[in-house]
Amino acid sequence: MAGRKFNVLPGFGLTMGFTLLVLSLVVLIPMGVLWVRAMELSWGEFWHQATTPRALAAYRLTFGASLAAATVNAVFGAMVAWVLVRYDFAGRRFLDALIDVPFALPTAVAGLTLASLFSDQGWLGRWLAPLGVHGAYSGLGVVIALAFVGQPFVIRSVQPVLQNLDRELEEVAATLGAGRCRTVCQVVAPSLWPALLTGFALAFARAIGEYGSVVFISGNLPYRTEIAPVLIVMRLDEYNYGGAAALAVVLLGISFSLLILINLLERWTSRYYS
Amino acid sequence: MRWTHGAWHLVAAAGISLATASGLAAAEITLLNVSYDPTRELFTAYNRRFAQDYEAETGHRVRVIQSHGGSGKQARAVIDGLRAHVVTLALAYDVQAIADHHLIRPGWQSRLPHASSPCTSTIVFLVRPGNPKGIRDWGDLVRPGVGVITPNPKTSGGARWNFLAAWAHATRVLGEGEAAAVAFMRRLYGNVPILDTGARGATTTFVQRGIGDVLLAWESEAALAAREYGTGRVVTVYPPTSVLVQPTVAVVDRNVDRRGQGPEVRAAAEAYLRRLYSEAAQDLIAQHGYRPVDAAVLARHAARYPPLKRFTVGEIAGSWRAAQKRFFGEDGVFDTIHRP
Amino acid sequence: MASHPHPPPSSHGAARISGTGEPVFVRGVLIALSVAFLAVFLILPLANVFVQALGKGWSAYAHSLSHPDSRAAIRLTLLVAAITLPVNVTFGLAAAWAIAKFEFRGKAVLLTLIDLPFSVSPVVAGLMYVLVFGLQGVLGPWLDTHDIQIIFALPGIVLTTVFVTLPFVARELVPVMQATGAEQEQAALTLGASGWTTFWRVTLPSVKWGLLYGIILCNARAIGEFGAVSVVSGHIAGQTDTMPLAVEKLYQEFNATAAFAVASLLALIALATLAIKACLEWNMRRKDRRERDAAANARRGPGPGPVALTAA
Numbered sequence: 001m002a003g004r005k006f007n008v009l010p011g012f013g014l015t016m017g018f019t020l021l022v023l024s025l026v027v028l029i030p031m032g033v034l035w036v037r038a039m040e041l042s043w044g045e046f047w048h049q050a051t052t053p054r055a056l057a058a059y060r061l062t063f064g065a066s067l068a069a070a071t072v073n074a075v076f077g078a079m080v081a082w083v084l085v086r087y088d089f090a091g092r093r094f095l096d097a098l099i100d101v102p103f104a105l106p107t108a109v110a111g112l113t114l115a116s117l118f119s120d121q122g123w124l125g126r127w128l129a130p131l132g133v134h135g136a137y138s139g140l141g142v143v144i145a146l147a148f149v150g151q152p153f154v155i156r157s158v159q160p161v162l163q164n165l166d167r168e169l170e171e172v173a174a175t176l177g178a179g180r181c182r183t184v185c186q187v188v189a190p191s192l193w194p195a196l197l198t199g200f201a202l203a204f205a206r207a208i209g210e211y212g213s214v215v216f217i218s219g220n221l222p223y224r225t226e227i228a229p230v231l232i233v234m235r236l237d238e239y240n241y242g243g244a245a246a247l248a249v250v251l252l253g254i255s256f257s258l259l260i261l262i263n264l265l266e267r268w269t270s271r272y273y274s
Numbered sequence: 275m276r277w278t279h280g281a282w283h284l285v286a287a288a289g290i291s292l293a294t295a296s297g298l299a300a301a302e303i304t305l306l307n308v309s310y311d312p313t314r315e316l317f318t319a320y321n322r323r324f325a326q327d328y329e330a331e332t333g334h335r336v337r338v339i340q341s342h343g344g345s346g347k348q349a350r351a352v353i354d355g356l357r358a359h360v361v362t363l364a365l366a367y368d369v370q371a372i373a374d375h376h377l378i379r380p381g382w383q384s385r386l387p388h389a390s391s392p393c394t395s396t397i398v399f400l401v402r403p404g405n406p407k408g409i410r411d412w413g414d415l416v417r418p419g420v421g422v423i424t425p426n427p428k429t430s431g432g433a434r435w436n437f438l439a440a441w442a443h444a445t446r447v448l449g450e451g452e453a454a455a456v457a458f459m460r461r462l463y464g465n466v467p468i469l470d471t472g473a474r475g476a477t478t479t480f481v482q483r484g485i486g487d488v489l490l491a492w493e494s495e496a497a498l499a500a501r502e503y504g505t506g507r508v509v510t511v512y513p514p515t516s517v518l519v520q521p522t523v524a525v526v527d528r529n530v531d532r533r534g535q536g537p538e539v540r541a542a543a544e545a546y547l548r549r550l551y552s553e554a555a556q557d558l559i560a561q562h563g564y565r566p567v568d569a570a571v572l573a574r575h576a577a578r579y580p581p582l583k584r585f586t587v588g589e590i591a592g593s594w595r596a597a598q599k600r601f602f603g604e605d606g607v608f609d610t611i612h613r614p
Numbered sequence: 615m616a617s618h619p620h621p622p623p624s625s626h627g628a629a630r631i632s633g634t635g636e637p638v639f640v641r642g643v644l645i646a647l648s649v650a651f652l653a654v655f656l657i658l659p660l661a662n663v664f665v666q667a668l669g670k671g672w673s674a675y676a677h678s679l680s681h682p683d684s685r686a687a688i689r690l691t692l693l694v695a696a697i698t699l700p701v702n703v704t705f706g707l708a709a710a711w712a713i714a715k716f717e718f719r720g721k722a723v724l725l726t727l728i729d730l731p732f733s734v735s736p737v738v739a740g741l742m743y744v745l746v747f748g749l750q751g752v753l754g755p756w757l758d759t760h761d762i763q764i765i766f767a768l769p770g771i772v773l774t775t776v777f778v779t780l781p782f783v784a785r786e787l788v789p790v791m792q793a794t795g796a797e798q799e800q801a802a803l804t805l806g807a808s809g810w811t812t813f814w815r816v817t818l819p820s821v822k823w824g825l826l827y828g829i830i831l832c833n834a835r836a837i838g839e840f841g842a843v844s845v846v847s848g849h850i851a852g853q854t855d856t857m858p859l860a861v862e863k864l865y866q867e868f869n870a871t872a873a874f875a876v877a878s879l880l881a882l883i884a885l886a887t888l889a890i891k892a893c894l895e896w897n898m899r900r901k902d903r904r905e906r907d908a909a910a911n912a913r914r915g916p917g918p919g920p921v922a923l924t925a926a
Binding site for chain 1: 704
């Protein structure tokens with residue numbers, strides 16, 4: 001442990017030791033066991049388990065739906081953030097406080113209520129069904145659930161940036177004769193990009209691993225509406241521990257890469273805005 | 275920092291309540307019955323009666339607690355360490371899987387009458403009122419535009435029986451060869467919009483969420499749904515042929531003989547299963563829509579059970595082990611028919 | 615949830631600057647669209663929970679919640695949260711202290727590792743514990759011979775909950791502690807306070823809002839976790855079913871009303887969480903403002919006095 005900054009302060013050994021102990025017991029060792037379990041398969045077997053057609057279909061749905069959901073989040077998130085920051089209207093504070101509902105609401109409750117809303121007899125499904133749109137038990141249902149759980153990420157990333165944006169720049173652009181549209185596109189938008197991207201990545205990462213809300217609203221049909229985490233549970237329930245571990249390692253690798261990407265993004269963002 | 279003290283008090287209280295909970299448990303015997311999905315109501319009733327009778331006769335207080343889920347999934351949980359004293363699963367194969375992991379001693383199936391199966395059942399159709407799609411037989415399920423609800427055979431026992439009943443129709447009734455039968459199954463499962471993990475989830479999907487035109491259900495589950503919702507919402511249809519369903523029970527030897535437990539645990543667990551064959555329990559079984567194995571009780575309730583040809587697993591696939599490997603194993607028929 | 619961007623301070627007097635606003639028409643459409651979106655996407659699902667829960671009247675509602683299995687689920691959920699919180703608070707304080715007050719190599723790696731549980735699918739978390747503690751797992755046979763139950767019992771449920779909520783407190787505390795720096799603690803130590811006294815009297819008060827914030831978020835997640843707990847629970851009625859699992863089970867038992875009744879309790883907890891969070895943020899903002907004013911005063915007047923050790 002080289003170069004401590006504040007040598008006077010005590011407790012480095014104690015706190016660091018405790019941190020590493022808990023981290024090892026709760027996170028690292030179980031993760032290591034998962035890794036070992038997956039590596040017990042031969043390389044060919046691992047590859048086979050990780051890339052069965054059913055697994056590929058599950059990845060496709062997981063990534064496709066997560067991407068779609070994160071895109072919905074980005075578009076609506078940017079709009080909502082803009083409205084919440086720039087306009088004053090009755091109920092603004094209330095809506096602002098409600099944005100975090102998906103963070104606080106248990107995913108099972110979210111899944112339950114979304115499934116009941118979008119089922120063909122539900123408050124919303126009733127209007128969509130005649131149009132041939134089925135929100136529940138379809139790929140669309142997966143997107144709906146994922147968009148719900150990921151919604152706060154973009155709004156909460158973009159809001160502070162929008163808040164701190166220097167309005168003078170916009171005024172300058174306006175006085176120089178730029179139309180409002182042009183000002184927003186060329187002055188405001190570029191400074192929002194990093195925050196928007198971070199929010200998008202956070203929502204996407206969350207969506208990849210989401211389980212609770214999706215199992216209620218998706219049909220869990222192999223090849224069609226089965227997401228990767230559901231397939232892991234299926235593999236486990238079929239006594240196929242190796243298969244479950246292989247899929248889990250793939251998912252874990254992806255989440256880990258995303259996490260590193262997000263950390264880089266956040267560092268870039270904070271440098272960008274400081 | 276008063277709240278930190280509060281938190282520690284909570285932890286201490288938690289510890290104490292745990293300690294008292296285990297102290298109480300010593301006074302009475304707690305049995306865990308790990309079961310499949312559609313037996314919730316049956317065992318709720320049976321557990322109450324068993325506890326009364328057993329205490330009256332032996333003086334031992336018994337509390338039976340339940341865990342329900344898809345049969346295969348439940349067997350997996352027991353194999354992974356869920357401490358079931360008895361298992362009551364949808365089919366013998368799932369009990370055998372537990373025995374294969376040395377939790378149940380070999381020869382378990384001959385320890386209780388009727389191959390350890392205290393009741394039988396069959397698979398029937400549940401349709402919407404008036405049967406608008408005119409569903410009478412298995413062949414009607416593969417028509418385009420018919421929504422079929424059945425759970426996932428990988429995790430549900432009932433779903434495996436559903437599969438076998440449909441397969442029996444294709445091979446035994448229509449006399450199709452393997453390829454044509456696979457094609458039949460592919461069309462059937464092409465009509466399935468949702469695969470729940472257990473039979474109960476499938477019933478919920480069909481009845482409460484209103485999805486699909488026909489539910490492939492346990493005879494008992496169909497009766498329950500009709501009772502819960504009235505025949506105005508669902509109607510039972512008996513196909514001409516189906517499958518002889520044999521739910522299977524066993525004492526989990528490893529868990530009843532665990533050190534630190536007296537012999538009264540095993541005694542209670544064995545009595546719990548043996549009494550399923552008693553006349554009173556067989557009557558209860560009949561009331562919950564299963565078919566009792568006791569001939570006299572069966573005769574008394576004969577009106578509940580319309581006759582239909584029930585093929586056995588042996589007739590359909592030779593044995594459960596063979597059926598499991600051929601139909602539901604990795605790259606088995608079920609896997610192939612879903613591949614686009 | 616990989617991180618929680620702090621909500622921004624309130625924006626009073628927004629859109630007052632002339633020349634940079636949108637036409638009233640555009641503004642109206644944008645507000646309408648946003649409100650409609652939030653209504654359909656946030657308010658309707660919440661309202662639906664309560665409407666369905668009370669669909670058969672208050673007595674049915676009370677009856678569902680007083681069922682022994684529901685009560686057991688509520689008790690278990692609270693117990694799990696009560697054990698998880700102190701563990702994660704201790705972990706968060708220790709980790710934040712080590713990370714914020716000291717410099718060492720590999721800090722970024724440590725931070726990433728602490729974040730890891732946020733990005734791991736809850737199902738994978740559950741699976742990991744099955745592979746470690748399950749009877750067919752690494753430690754399973756040993757645990758079994760010593761009659762210790764981890765999965766399908768309380769310890770397993772607590773462990774998975776600790777896992778999924780591990781980063782919450784640490785994530786909140788690290789930036790706060792980094793921002794406050796170490797000068798105050800150093801001053802306290804120079805004045806002869808012991809390490810513990812310094813921690814209790816100086817550090818903790820300065821991070822208490824961040825800590826509370828972390829605790830609330832951690833608590834909400836601990837109460838609501840579904841996927842990970844579902845894998846290790848065993849679903850024994852009245853024993854290992856937490857509230858979210860009870861929701862699923864009741865729904866499958868033809869008892870949608872009871873399912874929504876338990877769900878409504880969870881939704882109420884979520885709403886309470888948000889309310890407390892809003893209060894905390896309001897408090898923090900007020901404190902920020904006070905500090906800014908104080909700093910402004912300080913620049914004018916003499917420097918700040920020695921740190922008051924009785925600040926708590």
